[in-house]
Amino acid sequence: MIMSENDMEDFREEVKLWLRKNNVRRSDIASRVGITLKTFNRWMSDKPIPSLKRELLRELMENHEDEEPEDLWAFLGFTPEQAKDLRDRANRNGLTPGEYCERLINDYEIIRRVVRNI
Numbered sequence: 001m002i003m004s005e006n007d008m009e010d011f012r013e014e015v016k017l018w019l020r021k022n023n024v025r026r027s028d029i030a031s032r033v034g035i036t037l038k039t040f041n042r043w044m045s046d047k048p049i050p051s052l053k054r055e056l057l058r059e060l061m062e063n064h065e066d067e068e069p070e071d072l073w074a075f076l077g078f079t080p081e082q083a084k085d086l087r088d089r090a091n092r093n094g095l096t097p098g099e100y101c102e103r104l105i106n107d108y109e110i111i112r113r114v115v116r117n118i
Contacts, residue, residue, distance in 0.1 A: 015057060
């Protein structure tokens with residue numbers, strides 16, 4: 001099925017919003033669709049998305065299960081506000097919450113070593 005340019009742009013925006021909302025990396029969705037990240041990035045900018053791949057993207061978005069249950073955040077001792085803040089900060093940095101936490105821990109370890117040597 002051929003989409004108009006406006007419909008294609010609307011679909012691109014829908015995919016981008018879904019990626020941000022669900023903290024899904026472009027590379028992850030590209031591999032699930034069976035394409036390279038470069039191809040996915042082209043699709044998200046200006047290249048038409050083939051109809052079969054659009055259908056697969058739509059199916060992945062509709063059937064995506066949240067891999068990060070809220071009770072995990074509570075188990076780790078985060079309030080819902082703290083969990084949301086962490087997700088937002090990770091998203092602004094283009095990272096998943098887990099990647100963001102890992103980066104924070106690594107930074108902390110570096111600072112701790114520097115301070116210990118002063």
